[in-house]
Amino acid sequence: MKLGLTFAAVALLMTGCQAPATRAPVAGTATVARPQLPAAIGKKISIAEVLKTTGRAGSEVTDPWDPLADPLAQGAAFQADYVVDVAGRADGHRTFTSVQAAVSRAVADGAGASGRVYILVKPGTYRELVYVPASSRPITLYGEGRSAADTVITAGLDAAVAPADYARQYGPQFAAADPSIQAMHALVRERSGNISTSGSMTVWVRNHGFQARNLTFENSYNKATGNAREECGERACGSNAPDAQINRVHHQAVALTVEGADKAQFENVRLIGFQDTLYLKSAETRVTARSFFHRSYIEGDVDFIFGDTTAYFYRSEVRSLGDRSMSYVGAPNTNWKTKYGFVFDTVRFTHDGSPNALAGKFYLARQWFHNSRCSPYAPVAVEGYRCVLGGESVYRKPHGTITPTVLETVGKMLVVNSTIGRHIDRARPWSDWNRPGTLAYRPAQFTSDDFWSNLRRAGIDPVRDLGYGAAPAPADIYLAEFNNADE
Secondary structure, eight states: OBOSSOHHHHHHOOOSSOOOOBOOOBTTBOOBSSOBOOHHHHTTOOHHHHTSEEEETTSOEEOOOOGGGSTTTTTOOOOOSEEEOTTSOOOSSSEESSHHHHHHHHHHHTTTOOSOEEEEEOSEEEESOEEEOOOSSOEEEEEOSSSGGGEEEEEOOOTTOOHHHHHHHHHHHHTTSOHHHHHHHHHHHTOSSOOOGGGOOSEEEOOTTOEEEEEEEEEOTTTTTOTTTTOOOSSOTTOOOTTOOOOOOOOOOOSEEEESOTTEEEEEEEEEOSTTOEEEEOSBTTEEOEEEEESOEEEESEEEEEESSEEEEESOEEEEOOSSSOOEEEEEOOBTTSSOOEEEESOEEEEOOOHHHHTTOBEEEEOOOTTOSSOSSSOOSSTTOEEEEOSSOEEETTEEEEOHHHHTBOOOEEEESOEEOTTBOSSOOEEOBSOTTSTTOBOOOOBHHHHHHHHHHTTOOTTTTTOOOSOOSSOBBOEEEESOEEO
């Protein structure tokens, strides 16, 4: 994000917000751990500004979008084209008992047509997966209950499920679906090993202009038991290492994936999960799309809002669940040339009151080091260790390579005009990606200056080795706050 000031100026110009916390000086310099935007810059962060561009990183197109002007956000009553009622009777044409069946019919009926299609989902619990493909008609799903909690789409699918088990459990619901939906199902069914994070979602949206209102999307994996049942605590089981920690199969389980769908809009939705609740994913490397969440609720424990697209969260609640000893709200892996990543405006960052949350050591975000297999950024205690630039990301002890694509997924997140709960670390709300000395480590990068200097310290020249031009001047901002209040 080009802000027109050097990062040093950003750190010094405190206008109307709390002073930034600092960590202990390193090599004679103080590192700002809680950078603040000055008022002249922070006040420019708005829905219109953030959502006005889309497309390829570094060469985005301007396409102004005001989601608050849409009838969805204004509470308009819609005339349903299709109705879903889990307790009703289906005719297979206009009324259905499953959401996926209604979406499939809408896609088939609208082939080659234009104009938005509206699908009313009656109150109830719908135990199914819902895949919404790219199509010529944007789709609006909406509930008519008194609250979003009255209409729930839920499944309990986690990343470690074998494709055969996934096909056995969910294959029948796709047997008669539109071919475009069957193709999405096949992408998950035909994976090797397990279905992985990107196959675990309850709701999967590829539809440009997709809308949802007054609904709950839930991944119920571990919801009945809690997500920390396999955690050994702060120290590894049986280890004498003072800082060792085990992460034992805390499986990712996505409630909603929005993949490459531009102008996806969510009004009064609830997204329920633990790890990786909301995945905002580009359909193509270095190409971003836009999402907007308004008056919504999102909960989870680790990296539960993650991905590489541009998204604006407005007047909403984001709740950290403290059943695990470590928690991160965001895990953005925004491309370094994409103008904006995740922006939270007038959002309440809350917690569930659990002892881990009350300890105040959770984080707003860590920048996802997506697809890294080794780290060039810190020594690793392996004899002869080396991680250098290469054509693939791979590690075969003790040597590894990392690609330019992985290096430039820096991760961007701004939090403005919001309330930060006591569960967030006051002094250091932005975390490194994993710990120094580990294969996955990358230090928090607040600006493009950090990005460039880290590369050079790792022996990678941005100009010579990556083909970049001059470093951004003034520096682009990756992580920052403005006008926030601490709980």
